[in-house]
Amino acid sequence: MSDIVESTGPAEGGSRPGDGADHLDHVRPRGVAGTAGRGSTGGRWGTARGPRPRHLSWSGLGLAVPGIALTAVSPTVLPAPGWVCFLAFAAGLAVAYAGVARLCRGAFGGSFDLMFWLCLVWLVVLVLAALLAPVLPLGEYRDIAKTIEAPAMAPPALFSEHPLGTNNFGLDLLARIVYGARASLLVSIGAVAIGMVVGGAIGILAGFFRRLTDTVVGVFTNSLLAVPPLILLIALGTVLEPNLRNIAIALSLLALPSMIRMARAGTLTFAQREFVLAAKAMGASRWRVMVRELLPNVLLPLASYGMVIVSVLIVAEASLSFLGLGIQPPDPSWGNMIAEGEGNAFQDHPHIVLVPGVTLFLTVFAFNLIGEKARKRWDPRQAKL
Amino acid sequence: MSQSPLPADTRPPAGDPAPLLVVDDLRTEIHTRRGDMKAVDGVSLTLNAGETLGIVGESGSGKSVLGRTIMGLYTTGATMTVSGRVLMDGTDIHALTDAGRRELWGSDVGMVFQDPMSALNPVKKIGLHLTESLRRHGGLSRAAARARAEELLRLVGIPEPGRRLGQYPHELSGGMRQRVVIAMALANGPKLLIADEPTTALDVTVQKQILDLLGRLQAELGMAIILVSHNLQVVAGRANRVAVMYAGRIVELADADALFAAPRHPYTEALLSAVPRLHHPPHSRLEAIDGSPPDMVAPPQGCRFAPRCRYAGDDCRQVSPRLLSEAGGDAARAFACHHPVRPVNAGGS
Known part of the structure; x- marks a missing residue:
């Protein structure tokens, strides 16, 4: 996962040369924390060494905001054929990830492993949703008789009644x-x-x-x-x-x-x-x-x-x-x-x-x-x- | 081939009627693919309460197996055969049931192991190591066991015992860990402590600390110690009596001072002369014993040291010498040799 961060690093450095010092700032604590080996101790190293221990990473913010915007806009609004939309979506995700990773490393210390936390959050949300399914405001999932009125094969639309769409029986x-x-x-x-x-x-x-x-x-x-x-x-x-x-x-x-x-x-x-x-x-x-x-x-x-x-x-x-x-x-x-x-x-x-x-x-x-x-x-x- | 039990006159003075430990013709055979290896081959000895017996010998001479067999950790099973008797306070350890032996272990007999790195369970805290046996054998409550564990750690010289109880073994140094192992062995006030090379894995300064600790604990608690070591210096000055083992047998058994002053068995003599001394001239060759220990699956006939012995005669290769004390000599001293080394001060034999 560090490959992803590294590969986006140089591209970003070229586009925003003014943030060179900021860029170095991240590299050092990350290297130190790599030898320390534990996520929790890495934060201490970061605060001990860095001149600005906990800071807002402007380069991260600069990447995150357009990345998230591109990701959100590309599937729906962009007037282009499907594969262009998909590429734009993927690029937006990558840029947003790099930006958020930077922001988090600035905020939580040099060895913050964003991918790990994303995975953990995903699993926690999934398990909680599965546990609380009966009390969540979800659509009909099983009984076809109740979905006669609902649209069948509705495409995903985030803010509609069926955020991820429906199947051929109109089940959510x-x-x-x-x-x-x-x-x-x-x-x-x-x-x-x-x-x-x-x-x-x-x-x-x-x-x-x-x-x-x-x-x-x-x-x-x-x-x-x-x-x-x-x-x-x-x-x-x-x-x-x-x-x-x-x-x-x-x-x-x-x-x-x-x-x-x-x-x-x-x-x-x-x-x-x-x-x-x-x-x-x-x-x-x-x-x-x-x-x-x-x-x-x-x-x-x-x-x-x-x-x-x-x-x-x-x-x-x-x-x-x-x-x-x-x-x-x-x-x-x-x-x-x-x-x-x-x-x-x-x-x-x-x-x-x-x-x-x-x-x-x-x-x-x-x-x-x-x-x-x-x-x-x-x-x-x-x-x- | 067979070695007779130790004659009565070689036993310690009769002032003490019942010795703590009597080992009688103990044999341990380990079954291997090549045949039966006689790791311990007819060992007899006695140990009084509060006494320290040193067992020395080179690697593979059967010291550790002897220690563990005495304790009853090795019993007759699929991989080994044990015969002979070990009487601890009059009870035959090998005749006990498994449950009976477990009652004995950790209460009357304690054991200290060679490598403190692996003698503690890496995922258990120090406190649990100590309290488990206290609660099992002593029937103490959780709080009482914890208090006793703290007391034990203080006894073996560990600073801040309260904090150590909550630590894991990897947080302690090697010397500290060996102190914990000793504290575990002492938990229920054993009458006999078997220390199997307790200092081999430690560096020299810590070695001395641990040995001094064992000596101090013995003086305070009055237990008997069997100190197994390949290192003569470890045993010298700390053991009352010393048994020298070679190829599964005791070849010489004597009071420590007498043994180190004037060895009678050629092997003991060779061992002592192989120790580097400060007064040796620089760059002088260290004496070594030629040859290597015998193959214990098929040991040589007669005296097992004969092939490496400079005094050996034809009789040595035919008849196995018995562990006897010399007629008219020191009764507490026994050796198994047809041609013993003449003592320097005495007239002759």
Whole structure:
């Protein structure tokens, strides 16, 4: 993500030479904070070194305002063909991002990671919306009988009754996205939770007892990995009734092998450390050693890996629903919403596919980025101890 | 091949009727792919309450395995076989159930490990390390355990103990961590402390501090210590008696002063002469013991030190010498050698 900032930096420096000092101002604290490694400590460095510790970055403001304006104006007002509008929109986004990143670094210190916070905000908003869906003033998402009056295939219009448009039955897409998030997030996070608890427990047992337990678990893990995931899901879909619980259980099978392997590998390395022997020498039973000594050490990398796996499972759930094996319409899920664009719908009304598609993309991106960040921080291979 | 138990006359003076620890013909075999490795091969010794026994030997001589087997951390299982008896206050540690041994560990017997970096769990705070065992064995309440933990940290010389309880191991230096490990071992007032190379991972100035600390704690708390080390200086002056181990056996057992003054076993003599001295002339060659320790899967017949021994005769390669004390000599002293080194001051043997 720093690539984006860097690549826009020189272009901006050329266009506004008067802000050279300002530009340098940002480069130094960012470099220092890069070695410090933590977002929170970076701010202190910035305030300690910079002559103007917390300031309004004029170059940032100069970029942000026209960028946001371009982004807002391009899709609707600009009198140009579609692809020009799209390019203008993308350029506006990039410029606005660079500007806001600058503003934030000026305001919160040199190592402020805008992308991380954007991802976090997106996930928080998504989760809150999904939780509070019934009390939010949303349109109809499920009952076709109530939308006979509503326009079908209405294009997105921010300040209308249907901000993200409607589908072919006139159901509100924003409402369907929010209710679809309930299904997608519940299923994928539930599946990761099941995978983490079951896989973590099996992995720790296998790594701790070795011998027969390990062999049996190894055969089980390898056979799970040997079955192509989509085939496995389709096979399960024919047997199980497609409700949230069963889909979560089916998807957890995808997370299970890697969770078992990670927990087992972690247990193997930590079980050889002297603190395990020390715990035994202090009179700890085997269960106590596993729960109190090994589990906390194994859990951190497992949890951060879980964040990454959530994004894989969101896509897997969407694929299942797209194939008609997951959440059944009219109940919305991002996967079956994308499937509504089958046939000619996508050519004539691209928003039918784009709205759930972009939502899916942003969510997966956010989970991945935050998961990566968590993994980097808690990966045992990077830890000094 | 077999080594007889230590004869009665080599045991410490009979003023103390029941020694704290009696180890009788202890054997630990580790099953490997190549065969059974005899890590500890017939070790017998006794230890009185409040006494310090040093166990020295080179790497791979079975010191650490002996320490852990005495403690009962290694028991007969799939990967190893343990035989012999270890009587702690009259209870055979190896005859106990797992639960019974766990009761013993951390209360009557404490252990200090070699590497304080890995002997503490990186994700647990110092306080939890200490209070867990206090609450389990001592049955203390949360507040009482915390107060006792603070007291323990003060006892091992850690400044600001209250603040340390809330810190993680990586926030402490190596010496501080080893003090914490010692405090953990002391938590429930053990009668026996097994210190397995407690200073090997520390730098020299900290080594002395830790050893002095162990000595002070022993004087205050009156526990017995088994001090395992490959470093003769660590043991010298701190142990009452010293056992020299070679290839899984004790080759010489004597009072520390007597042993360092006049070694009787050739291996002990060679070890002592391999120590660099300040009064040696500069650039003089350091004495080394030729050869390498025997393969413990298939140890040589007879005396195991014979291939490297300059006094070895034919009998040494045939018959394994037993750990005996000399007729008419010092009763507290025993060695396993057919051709012992003559003491410098005494007439002959």
